Amino acid sequence: MDAMPKWAEVTLVPLISLLLAAILSAIVIFAIGENPWEALKLMVDGALGSTYGWGYTLYYATNFIFTGLAVAIAFHARMFNIGGEGQAALGGLGVALVCLYIPWPHWSLALLGASVGAALFGAAWALIPAFLQAKRGSHIVITTIMFNFIAASLLNYLLIGALKPRGSMEPATGKFPEATHLPSFQDMFSTADTALFRGAPANVSFFVAVAACFLVWLFIWRTRLGYELRAFGHSETAAKYAGISPTKIIMVSMLISGALAGMMAINNVQGEAERLVLNAVEGAGFIGIAVALMGRSHPLGVFIAAILFGFLYQGGAELALWTSIPRELIVVIQALVILFTGALDHMVRSPLEKLFLALRRKPQAEA
Amino acid sequence: MDLVTIIQILDSTLRAATPLLLACLAGLFSERAGIFDIGLEGKMLAAAFMGAAMAYVSGNAWIGLLCGIGASLLLSGVHGLASITFRGNQLISGVAINFLAAGLTVVMAQSWFGQGGRTPQLVEGARFEPVTLPFAEALSGVPVLGPIYADLISGHTILVYIAFACVPLTWWVLYRTRFGLRLRAVGENPAAVDTAGISVVGLRFAAVGICGVLCGIAGVYLATALQAGFVKDMSAGRGFIALAALIFAKWRPWYAMIACLLFGFLQAIPLRPDLLEKFVGMRINGQLLEALPYILTVVILAGFVGKAIPPRAGGEPYVKER
Numbered sequence: 001m002d003a004m005p006k007w008a009e010v011t012l013v014p015l016i017s018l019l020l021a022a023i024l025s026a027i028v029i030f031a032i033g034e035n036p037w038e039a040l041k042l043m044v045d046g047a048l049g050s051t052y053g054w055g056y057t058l059y060y061a062t063n064f065i066f067t068g069l070a071v072a073i074a075f076h077a078r079m080f081n082i083g084g085e086g087q088a089a090l091g092g093l094g095v096a097l098v099c100l101y102i103p104w105p106h107w108s109l110a111l112l113g114a115s116v117g118a119a120l121f122g123a124a125w126a127l128i129p130a131f132l133q134a135k136r137g138s139h140i141v142i143t144t145i146m147f148n149f150i151a152a153s154l155l156n157y158l159l160i161g162a163l164k165p166r167g168s169m170e171p172a173t174g175k176f177p178e179a180t181h182l183p184s185f186q187d188m189f190s191t192a193d194t195a196l197f198r199g200a201p202a203n204v205s206f207f208v209a210v211a212a213c214f215l216v217w218l219f220i221w222r223t224r225l226g227y228e229l230r231a232f233g234h235s236e237t238a239a240k241y242a243g244i245s246p247t248k249i250i251m252v253s254m255l256i257s258g259a260l261a262g263m264m265a266i267n268n269v270q271g272e273a274e275r276l277v278l279n280a281v282e283g284a285g286f287i288g289i290a291v292a293l294m295g296r297s298h299p300l301g302v303f304i305a306a307i308l309f310g311f312l313y314q315g316g317a318e319l320a321l322w323t324s325i326p327r328e329l330i331v332v333i334q335a336l337v338i339l340f341t342g343a344l345d346h347m348v349r350s351p352l353e354k355l356f357l358a359l360r361r362k363p364q365a366e367a
Numbered sequence: 368m369d370l371v372t373i374i375q376i377l378d379s380t381l382r383a384a385t386p387l388l389l390a391c392l393a394g395l396f397s398e399r400a401g402i403f404d405i406g407l408e409g410k411m412l413a414a415a416f417m418g419a420a421m422a423y424v425s426g427n428a429w430i431g432l433l434c435g436i437g438a439s440l441l442l443s444g445v446h447g448l449a450s451i452t453f454r455g456n457q458l459i460s461g462v463a464i465n466f467l468a469a470g471l472t473v474v475m476a477q478s479w480f481g482q483g484g485r486t487p488q489l490v491e492g493a494r495f496e497p498v499t500l501p502f503a504e505a506l507s508g509v510p511v512l513g514p515i516y517a518d519l520i521s522g523h524t525i526l527v528y529i530a531f532a533c534v535p536l537t538w539w540v541l542y543r544t545r546f547g548l549r550l551r552a553v554g555e556n557p558a559a560v561d562t563a564g565i566s567v568v569g570l571r572f573a574a575v576g577i578c579g580v581l582c583g584i585a586g587v588y589l590a591t592a593l594q595a596g597f598v599k600d601m602s603a604g605r606g607f608i609a610l611a612a613l614i615f616a617k618w619r620p621w622y623a624m625i626a627c628l629l630f631g632f633l634q635a636i637p638l639r640p641d642l643l644e645k646f647v648g649m650r651i652n653g654q655l656l657e658a659l660p661y662i663l664t665v666v667i668l669a670g671f672v673g674k675a676i677p678p679r680a681g682g683e684p685y686v687k688e689r
Contacts (some may be wrong), residue, residue, distance in 0.1 A: 028471070032478035080458055128665070138668035139677070141405065141458050142614065145607055146661040146668075153658035289462060326477045326484060331470030335463050343449035343460030 003353035010301070014294055014341060017348050018308075021336035028332060034325055046318025047311045055185050055200020059309030060284075062267040065209040067288025070261035070305050072297040076220055078233040078254035083129060083260040084146025085285030086151030087122040092153065092269040094121030096163065096276035099176040110180040113264060114270050115208065119275070120260015123152060123255045125171050130254030134247040140254070145306070148285075159189050159278055173278040181288025182271045203271035212260065212297040218257075220299075229253055261285060283331075293341040309334070370511065371401040372642060374519050376635055381523065382593060384631025385530045386411065386585040386602075389608035391616070391623045392537050393581035399618060400574030401554035401680040405461035406446055407582055408606025409468030414439040414586025416472035419486040419597035420479060422493040428591050431493065432526075435590075436583030442468065443579030450572050454684035465606075473599050486590075486597040495524035519528065524592040526584060533581065537620040550574055554678035557685040567685045582606075611664035614675050630660045 004012075026036035047057045067084045074081035081087075094117035095230060104110035129143035156171070163172040181205050185197035220226040232239040240246060268278055287309055294308070295301025305313040316330035340348060390407045397404040422431025442464050449460040473484035480486055490630035502520035507517035541547035544582035549570055553560045557567045589605075592598045608630050615629075636642075637656050667675055 012400055028474065032474060057379075057522070080456075082458075082462065103491070132665070132669050136668070136670045138665075138670070138675075142610065143665055143668055145405070146611065146665050147609065149604060149661040150658045151667075153654040153661075155653060156657075157654035175518030285461070286466070293459070324481075326474055328470045328473035328477075329482065331466050332474060335470055338459060338466065339445070339449065339463035343455035343457075344453055344455040345455055347449075347455075 004349075004356045007356045008352065008356060010296055010298070010350060013345070013349055014296065014301070014305075016352070017302050017340035017345075018337065019293070020340050020348070021333060024336050025329070025333045028329065032325065033171065039319055039323065039325060040076065041198045041313070042318055042322060043315025044143060046322075047073075048313040051189075051196040052187075052198060052237065053201050053314060053318075055197035055202040055305070056314040057201040058185070058206050059200065059267070059272065059310070059311040060313040062206045062209045062271075063100035064287050064309045065213060065303060066264035066267070067261050067285050068291030068295060068302040068318070069212060069260075069299060070257045070289075071288045071292035071327060072262065072295065072299070073216060073220065073255055074228075074257040075292055075297045076233045077229045077249055079133070079250065079253055079257070081144055081254060081257045081261075082141050082289065083126065083147050083258070083285070083286045085281055085283070086144070086148035087125045087258040087261035088123040088264045088281045091118035091122040091154050091265035092276050092280050093158065094118045095265040095269045096173050096176075099180045099270060100173060103177070104179045107180060107182055107300050111204070111266060111270070114180070114266050118262040118265040118269075119259035120262075123259040125262070126254045126258025130251050130258075132256070134250040136157055142358060150280075155276075156278065159276065162249060162330040163276065164198050172278075173275045176270065176274045180270060182266075184271070201272040203267065205267040205271045206327045208263070208266065210303070211311045212263065213303050216260070217299040225293075261288065290338045290341070294337055370514060372639075374514055376632075376639060376642070378522075379511065379638060380628060381519070382528060382631075383634040384627045385527045386588050386593070386605050387580050387609045387612055387630055388624060388627040389533065389585035389588065390606055391528045391612045391627050392533050392620065393585065394613045395537065395543075395612055395616075395618055395620060395623060396550070396574045396581070397578040398613065398681055399554045399678055400550050400571050401557060401678055401683065401685070402446070402575055403457040403461065403682045404446065404569055404575075404578060405458055405610060406442065406464035406468075406606075407578075407609055408602050408604065409461075410442045410463035410579060411438040411467040411586035411606050412472055412580035412600070412602040413442055414466075414583040414604060415590035415601055416476060416486070416586075416597045418587030419590035422591050423486055423596070424491055426490075428429040428493055430494045431591055432584070432587045434536075435587035436580050438443045439586060440576065440579040443575050447512075447575040449571050450684065451568055451575070454686065457682055458683075468598040469600060472597070476597060476599075481647065484599045485689055487589060489595045493591065494595055495526055497522045498525055498528070502510075518583070519617055524588070526588045526592050529584065530588075531624070534620050534624045541620065546573075550592030551678075554680055555681050561685070561687060567687075571685075577648075605633050608660050611660050614664055614677075615667050617675050635657050 029036040029039050047053045067088060070084050071081055095114045098113045098117035099110060102113060125147060129140055129147055132138040132141040132143055159171040162174045163170060180299065185200060185202040189196045220230065228244045230248055232244055236246060268280055275281065291302055291305040292311055294305035312330050312333055316327050318327045320327040380560035390411055394404055394407050415437035418435025420430040421434035422428050446460050446464055449455040450457040476484045476486055501520035502518040507513045534581060541551060549565055553570045555566055561567050589601055612623060612630050615626040633656055637653050
């Protein structure tokens with residue numbers, strides 16, 4: 001029997017971890033001479049107080065849903081894909097090539113094409129690390145880190161070389177054609193007399209992200225392959241004994257993971273920038289780790305955690321705008337969340353387990 | 368190519384290799400004891416900031432060095448707490464430490480100095496100055512060997528010499544002392560060490576501590592010797608290159624030095640594109656050189672150039688049977 005009831009496992013552990021991270025962040029804010037309560041109010045107001053704020057929060061959340069799902073699905077097969085950053089960068093390259101060189105008649109087809117391009121390029125970038133892990137036993141963490149750096153150099157090379165339009169000084173591709181423009185929330189939800197989400201970058205790819213959550217859930221818990229993947233994650237030896245091929249599972253989980261990370265590019269490259277710029281991912285690949293840990297690798301959890309991080313991101317930008325608190329505070333919060341939900345999991349969990357065991361023992365003693 | 372340019376390039380190779388070497392040896396101690404550490408980068412960054420900040424405030428580079436090592440040790444303590452005491456995932460802990468350092472250094476730098484996440488420029492005294500070795504002046508007239516001694520070997524900061532002295536020292540500690548034997552054993556088979564009545568936890572904390580000290584020196588070197596002050600993200604992936612060098616060297620100290628010199632050389636040549644072009648006869652792409660250490664590591668990891676086998680108990684928390 002588990003030491004803790006299921007609901008406590010999925011809600012209490014992440015919430016207490018989050019609370020610990022929040023307390024430490026508040027101490028940091030206090031230490032640099034700002035009021036943590038005022039800072040929180042400013043963040044809530046800036047990120048959730050208007051449709052404009054929501055537009056940014058959901059835009060960031062869309063990125064984090066994709067990268068969070070990518071890390072989560074790898075976690076289920078006990079793979080740690082730290083290469084989301086590089087895979088998302090390559091996904092951006094895929095989107096840029098698809099949007100620039102194929103004349104699309106309508107944005108919906110362009111979105112479909114760009115999604116395929118992004119997923120293919122992202123998966124391709126996960127292919128070599130996955131293959132090396134499966135066949136040669138090279139540690140996936142190290143190879144994916146190395147591939148992040150190689151991706152950065154590759155994009156750097158392409159954006160100051162082949163992809164840069166003639167005569168431009170900026171390391172970026174040209175603007176994508178008008179037909180590939182994805183409808184933003186402003187286009188979709190504004191009526192004639194009230195403009196909602198004005199100027200915010202949230203766009204239709206948010207719904208693609210939500211669909212991806214559902215599909216990942218379907219895949220992990222409702223398909224045979226998903227079952228094999230989880231079985232492999234729980235016990236490699238047992239899975240092997242049951243006739244599950246480790247090579248297949250490692251390859252499948254990492255390729256899907258890479259594809260999901262790459263898909264992020266339909267939001268930030270096609271949806272927002274509408275061209276490929278240098279360092280377009282901006283660390284979203286790494287935030288995926290925090291999101292997956294916080295969301296307990298469940299698509300619903302990832303969705304909620306991604307919204308939370310979207311809020312932190314937008315709120316952090318507001319803080320940097322109105323106070324002396326720099327934007328990097330968000331990186332600190334992100335680090336604390338990773339630390340408490342990932343590395344110090346036992347520290348949070350074991351007192352809770354003891355508490356629940358003690359609670360359970362009491363009624364039995366009375367009976 | 369004449370002797371002067373060769374010496375110039377090798378000189379910048381030494382400078383670039385020093386932080387890599389220190390971080391690489393730091394990782395070597397930790398990983399040989401069975402604690403994976405991908406937080407080398409973060410520890411260097413924290414040490415660079417604290418070293419520069421305290422050197423600026425006190426005007427003394429040595430105080431900066433001590434405080435930098437202190438900051439790095441603090442993060443080592445977090446890593447030890449997470450991965451040894453609470454038996455958490457060492458990789459995730461390392462990722463968290465990297466972000467913690469990347470965020471906190473900028474937040475603190477902004478709060479203390481208000482210069483957009485940097486420390487002020489360090490002036491003389493707050494930096495480590497080049498040391499001229501004895502007889503360097505007198506011997507510089509000797510053909511070939513004179514300039515090599517005077518310009519290449521002499522004239523670095525004390526931290527460079529410390530770094531290279533750490534190589535034989537590490538070898539000696541690991542292979543010629545009782546502590547080193549136990550340290551290597553705890554990375555291969557902690558249960559055996561435990562059976563022999565030696566504390567696994569104690570040994571691993573010692574290794575993580577040594578790792579913290581070496582990362583601290585590496586970070587302080589960046590901010591007070593290589594450059595004059597801390598800037599945001601100044602470690603610039605060096606912690607990961609050091610990790611790559613460690614795998615390249617297959618967790619052995621002398622090979623680590625060779626790997627770091629190689630990767631240092633790769634960092635040094637893009638500074639002289641003209642020479643490179645003349646030497647190879649064609650233009651070599653800067654981004655390719657930038658990516659080369661990482662590509663080489665992947666090739667090594669793929670096992671095409673001999674297999675890199677990490678310490679056997681690496682990454683696994685030790686659970687005593689109850």
